[in-house]
Amino acid sequence: MNNKNLSKCILASFLLFSSAVMAKNTVEVCETTMDTTAEVSRCLDGIKEKKDRELQTWVNNQVFILEESAANNGRRTSLDMFKRSQRNFISYRENNCRWQYLLIAPNAGAPVAYKKCYITLTQYRIEELTNLDK
Numbered sequence: 057m058n059n060k061n062l063s064k065c066i067l068a069s070f071l072l073f074s075s076a077v078m079a080k081n082t083v084e085v086c087e088t089t090m091d092t093t094a095e096v097s098r099c100l101d102g103i104k105e106k107k108d109r110e111l112q113t114w115v116n117n118q119v120f121i122l123e124e125s126a127a128n129n130g131r132r133t134s135l136d137m138f139k140r141s142q143r144n145f146i147s148y149r150e151n152n153c154r155w156q157y158l159l160i161a162p163n164a165g166a167p168v169a170y171k172k173c174y175i176t177l178t179q180y181r182i183e184e185l186t187n188l189d190k
Contacts, residue, residue, distance in 0.1 A: 085171055093164045107178040114185035115142055137179035149177045 086099035122135035153173035159168040 063066055097167050103175055104171055111178050111182050114182055118185055149172055
């Protein structure tokens with residue numbers, strides 16, 4: 057195997073390994089594998105972004121379903137209420153996690169507490185929307 061093929065093989069292995077690690081990247085993994093509060097916070101940032109993307113996918117899915125229903129029956133009320141409930145969830149999540157942050161601030165653990173709360177509530181919402189399709 058020449059160096060170019062070896063490099064490609066190593067890169068492919070690295071990418072596959074990175075994907076597996078990211079798939080297992082949870083709050084617990086961040087807390088147990090990171091040494092400092094700053095490292096835990098950065099690790100949680102990655103999970104937070106991933107959960108936001110996942111939630112948006114489920115919200116888009118539900119909006120699509122409700123738009124299709126509204127097109128068929130002429131009633132948009134359920135779509136409007138879903139959109140309102142999603143805005144209310146975002147507001148609730150922000151305020152619920154913010155008071156937890158403020159309780160701990162100015163301690164260095166305040167951002168970690170906020171992010172853990174944010175991730176947990178986002179996951180609950182994802183599970184709720186996931187179960188609507190069943």
